[in-house]
Amino acid sequence: MSDVSELLTWFQASGGSLDSSVGFTEFPGCGRGAVALEDIPKGHVLFKIPREILLSTDTSTLPRRIGLDRWREAKMHIGWVGIILCMMWETAQGPSSIWSKYLESLPATFDTPMFWSDLELEQLAGTSVVGKLGKADAERDFKGKLLPMVQSRPDLFPLETIPIYYTLGIYHVMGSRILSRSFDVEKDDPEEEPEEDGAPADTSLGSAMDVDGPQDETESPHEGDSEPDDDSEGDEEEPFGVSMVPLADMLNARYGSENAKLFYETDDLRMVSTKSIKAGEQIWNTYGDLPNSELLRRYGHVDMLPLPTGDLGNPGDVVEISADFAVAVLRPDETVTKARIDWWLEQGGDDVVVLESDLEVPEALVSLIRLLRLTSDEWEKAVAKDKVPKPKIDNEILDVVRAIFERRLKEYPTTLADDVALLANETLPLNKRHALIVRIGEKRILERAMQKIESQRVDARKGDSSRKRKTQPEEEAGRMSKTRRH
């Protein structure tokens, strides 16, 4: 990585402007980040980035050199393979690329599990990280799309440059740069009326770092798996393009700490303070207040903050629970399961439910359990009505939920107590430490959720008996005293 000052010189020479209130410095444990050099009021423009210096498949000349028809025929417009190839090609151009100083400033190594050894990945067993790495998909795109394109155009990709700039290793590095630093930028629409008062166009960017705003309405390449699914895309032009946004990608993020956000205007993008920031404080963007599993997978770090329980962790942590656990606990026969799960998915249900740190039993899980427990008659009626069962909780359902959580907890090879003891060792290697923190966060949620179910069941029993006592006091009292004698 080059010096930040070289990047800033390039940025300003390329038409970017940086307010005197903003500096860049190293923050221990966070790498480089932005700092307020003086008190900054809310709504202040921290820096402006001209659209021309965004790096994307629209701004790089490579797609046009290849030919836009050929580009689309080779499906380079789908997923990240196109922008990765542009980034590789721009790097190969050396100083003649307008992004050479920017590309030199980007990290080439990552702490993300994509680069972990198999032994290190074992530390993540049970967490949702492993199934989402997307390594095989990336390799398939590299071999099936990128390499054939590169090999077919020696005029653009001279043979001797292939082992230097167009390798699988570099493909993963570029993919990780995109995953941890890109934004989904709304494409500039010349037909659209400009805002009258020149205010930022109605909303902030959706991005790898900020999932609010327009991204909610469109498929994000940063959501879920590393890249959008090839099959899910038609030939329609996406309204958002994945873009590398110099300088905006120098801001770190921490749960609940956002004090700046990127906004777009017709000609430029602007980083604007969303709160007042005191001199000396870090300027934080948001990556969407993600759980530690996702922070680790995409960015290679985790958040550790004081939690209401007194522990340290990430308040945004969640546990993902596959529908398979409900099937395994309820054990309906295979044909019943298949038909019902297919129908559940057709109805818009997900095959994974998410347990959050508020410990509320996910409504989708309750509906799914009820669906799997329907008798054949009830099932036929539900299909005829085209309605999945209502998420009504009672003690029987709570028993199933608890059994599902117990089963989910067994997915981790170690116990919560083991992990907490291991984490006390301050000399642990970073990856192992991060994996432990992810595991501990998830297990705490599961264990607390099971305790909550226990107290819900006790409350329900108390509620039942007091309700019944009201209606049939004598009979009920008799039964209770009998019960006590046993």
Ligand SMILES: C[S@@+](CC[C@H](N)C(=O)[O-])C[C@H]1O[C@@H](n2cnc3c(N)ncnc32)[C@H](O)[C@@H]1O
């Ligand atoms: C968008 S970049 C931010 C700039 C980056 N720190 C740099 O040195 O270029 C995202 C990366 O910053 C680091 N980072 C961001 N927020 C962090 C945090 N709260 N704790 C630790 N590292 C963080 C992670 O390595 C992440 O992949």
